[in-house]
Each structure stands twice: as C-alpha cells, then as structure tokens.
Amino acid sequence: MTPRATLNNVGMTGTSRARELLIGLKSRFRGLERALRDRFGRDISTPRARRHAFWHFQLLDHAFLRIVWWNLAEIAPDVWRSNQPSPSRLKRYKRMGIRSVINLRGEARQSPFLFEQEACRELGLTLHNITLSARKLVPRENILQLIELMRTAERPFVLHCKSGSDRAGFASAIYLAVIEGKPVSVARRQLHWRFLHLASTDTGILDHVFDVYEADTHTAPMDFETWVKTRYDHEALTQSWNAKRAG
Numbered sequence: 001m002t003p004r005a006t007l008n009n010v011g012m013t014g015t016s017r018a019r020e021l022l023i024g025l026k027s028r029f030r031g032l033e034r035a036l037r038d039r040f041g042r043d044i045s046t047p048r049a050r051r052h053a054f055w056h057f058q059l060l061d062h063a064f065l066r067i068v069w070w071n072l073a074e075i076a077p078d079v080w081r082s083n084q085p086s087p088s089r090l091k092r093y094k095r096m097g098i099r100s101v102i103n104l105r106g107e108a109r110q111s112p113f114l115f116e117q118e119a120c121r122e123l124g125l126t127l128h129n130i131t132l133s134a135r136k137l138v139p140r141e142n143i144l145q146l147i148e149l150m151r152t153a154e155r156p157f158v159l160h161c162k163s164g165s166d167r168a169g170f171a172s173a174i175y176l177a178v179i180e181g182k183p184v185s186v187a188r189r190q191l192h193w194r195f196l197h198l199a200s201t202d203t204g205i206l207d208h209v210f211d212v213y214e215a216d217t218h219t220a221p222m223d224f225e226t227w228v229k230t231r232y233d234h235e236a237l238t239q240s241w242n243a244k245r246a247g
Helices: 003-039 047-060 087-096 111-123 140-152 167-179 184-190 204-216 224-230 234-246
Strands: 073-076 079-082 100-103 126-129 157-160
Touching (some): 140 167, 157 167, 184 204, 204 234
Parallel strands (some): 079 157
Antiparallel strands (some): 073 079
16 A cells, blocks of 8 residues: 555544544534423423523524524415424514414424414414424325325414424425425425525435435326325335435
C-alpha cells in the first residue's frame, strides 16, 4: 500500500469514527430529550401543573420556535397544512374560518395535545386525532383511516404535525392524490425542502412510499388508494428502505 493510500485510509477511519461519535451523541441527546418530554407536561388541571406544561410545550416541544414560523400553506381550497398550533394561533385559525383540525401526532397525553384539545373545545373547533410518524411507516389501517377522515371532516380544515414538514407533507400528498385526484408525481411535491422536509434523512422513508408506488404501477396503473388497500405493506416497505439506504 502506498503512503498516499495509507493516509487516505487513516483519514477515512478518522471520519468514520467522528461520524459514529456524532451519531452516538445525537442519539443520546434524543434519548434524554425523549425521557424529559415523556416525564413532564402531562397535566394542565392545576395552576402549578399548567405552568410546568407551558414550559414543557415551549422548550421540549419547541413551541417558542413556532411563534412566528407557522409553516402554513393552503394545499387545496379550504384545506391547509401547518406545524403544531398554539392556543393563540388556533384563535387565528378560527378567525380564518377553520372549522376542523386534524392532528397527525395522535392523542398523546402531553402538553401539545392537552393545550390543543382545550383550545379547540373552547373555540368550537372539531379536533380529530390520528397517528402518523415522520421516521416510521404506520400500518395500512392508519392511512385508510386518514383518507376517510380527510373525506368527511368539516371544511375548512387544517392538518398538522409538530414541524409541518414530514407527516403534514405526507398527509397533504395523500390528500391531493386521493381526494383531489392529482397525479402522485405532482402530489408528492408536498414533501419538499421548502417545508423543511429533507428526503436525505430518516424522513425520506415517506418519499420511499411514493417511489415504490410509482415503480409498482408504472406498467399496470392503479390509483393510490387502491394500491394502499391491496399492496401497501409498512414492514416490507421499511425493509426495502433500509436496504436502499445500506446501498
């Protein structure tokens, strides 16, 4: 082996170790944040609990970043997407004419959901809760439930996740493809960096669903809803995504 090759190998080894260290630190930080997030902010029934939940919402759910950044967009007439709204923003949505809210984060008994549930009840907004994930694929039943909900929810409605980037983009793409009848090649543009969705990260698994759909139906066309009902398999898709990333 030449000296240059040896130096290149040393450099690559150093880069790999640095990358592994960074991934490890990131994982530990996420674990700590998750532990804190799961431990606090589960009650708003007393003034003290409400104060704790407020700071949980602001700091651990990053609500302070969303005070002016709403990631709000109208994807179709009377259908909007956004990041997690605060109670004050839900008041703004009410003044905009919004009548229903689709929460893609599920009915998690933590500060974001508790404050949202309370605000929607006080404002007369209908709150629907369904669970999607930004980095994992949910079973077929969840997607079919989402489709049915988007068909029947009173409009105007807004759908949201935490950041409005990934789950909201995935749901918006499904809405355009299934409810509006747009080509998937057009609908999937809702998963875009302008909404802060990055296909190169773990959240690219959402793009992978549409990649597989388009490949699977290239020679035998099938609408997206029928494909979900008959061919969507979240476990198989996850395996093919992992294989693709391993490269």
